[in-house]
Every structure is written in C-alpha cells, then in structure tokens.
Amino acid sequence: MMITKSLMVKVNIVVEEKQWKKNNKKIEFFLKKITKKIVYQLFPNSNSALEISILLTHTKGMRNLNYKFRKINKDTDVLSFPAQEKKFFKNNKKIKENIYLGDVALSFGRINHEIKNSILDFNNYLKKMIIHAVLHLVGYEHDNDKNYKKMNALENKIIKNLK
Numbered sequence: 585m586m587i588t589k590s591l592m593v594k595v596n597i598v599v600e601e602k603q604w605k606k607n608n609k610k611i612e613f614f615l616k617k618i619t620k621k622i623v624y625q626l627f628p629n630s631n632s633a634l635e636i637s638i639l640l641t642h643t644k645g646m647r648n649l650n651y652k653f654r655k656i657n658k659d660t661d662v663l664s665f666p667a668q669e670k671k672f673f674k675n676n677k678k679i680k681e682n683i684y685l686g687d688v689a690l691s692f693g694r695i696n697h698e699i700k701n702s703i704l705d706f707n708n709y710l711k712k713m714i715i716h717a718v719l720h721l722v723g724y725e726h727d728n729d730k731n732y733k734k735m736n737a738l739e740n741k742i743i744k745n746l747k
Contacts, residue, residue, distance in 0.1 A: 591630045591633075592633040592634070593634050595619045619638070645691070661698055
C-alpha cells in the first residue's frame with residue numbers, strides 16, 4: 585500500500601473579544617473550516633504543513649495594532665502579518681516544506697460596523713475578510729490597479745468555490 589502525503593493546515597485562534605463568541609458560539613470552528621478551505625484552494629498540490637494564527641480582537645486592540653505596525657491610529661476590519669517574504673510564494677507554487685504563513689487580526693467592532701452598509705451578513709463578510717487576509721499572507725497586494733484586479737479576481741474565485 586502506497587502512502588501519499590497531503591496538505592495539512594493548522595489554524596490557531598485567540599479570542600480576545602467576548603463579542604465574537606456571543607455573536608457565533610461556533611466562531612472558532614467556522615474560522616478554522618473556512619481558513620483551511622481557502623489554503624487548500626491556494627495550494628492544491630502541496631504536501632506540507634501550513635499554519636496560520638488568527639486573533640479575534642476588538643476596536644481598541646485593532647487600533648493599537650494598526651498604529652504599532654502601520655502608524656495609522658484607527659480601527660480596521662482586518663490586518664495581515666505575513667511570516668514569509670512576498671517573493672517566497674512566487675518562487676514556490678508547490679510548497680514542499682512546513683511553513684508558518686503568518687498572523688491575521690480581525691476587529692469585531694469594525695466588521696460589525698461594516699456589515700451595516702453591506703449586502704453581506706456577518707459570516708459572509710467574515711469569509712471575505714479571511715480570504716483577503718490569507719491572500720496577503722501569501723504575497724498578494726492591492727497597491728496598484730494591476731495588483732488590485734489580480735487579487736480581487738482571486739478573492740471572487742475563492743468565494744465562489746466556498747459555496
């Protein structure tokens with residue numbers, strides 16, 4: 585019998601803001617499931633172990649992170665902190681080693697505020713934010729029109745495949 589290796593994804597979650605669990609008692613399960621599906625889509629032929637950490641924080645916590653790392657003194661819905669250089673993933677389409685992708689922070693207050701002006705419900709908006717964050721972790725940016733279109737097209741493709 586031949587044993588084949590396959591992609592393993594580990595998602596660590598830290599809940600800093602209690603509202604996350606009040607809003608969805610199964611938030612950790614939901615985020616782990618969605619994050620794994622996203623990573624499997626991005627690296628379908630990989631046979632390594634990839635790991636991501638997600639912080640579920642609040643307005644003040646996110647403002648502090650945004651200021652500390654980006655010098656922007658305001659809340660935002662999502663922040664990504666890649667552990668690898670952008671070029672790493674351009675050169676490694678088929679990852680063969682165990683990789684820590686990085687950290688993601690999500691602000692309950694900001695996401696809750698944003699869905700009031702959105703056609704998406706909380707969980708669907710959250711899916712969109714996780715996709716966006718993971719794409720940043722693997723080197724995608726939206727710093728110009730070309731990169732924005734490329735990243736946005738991939739986000740939309742992943743969203744369609746999650747349904």
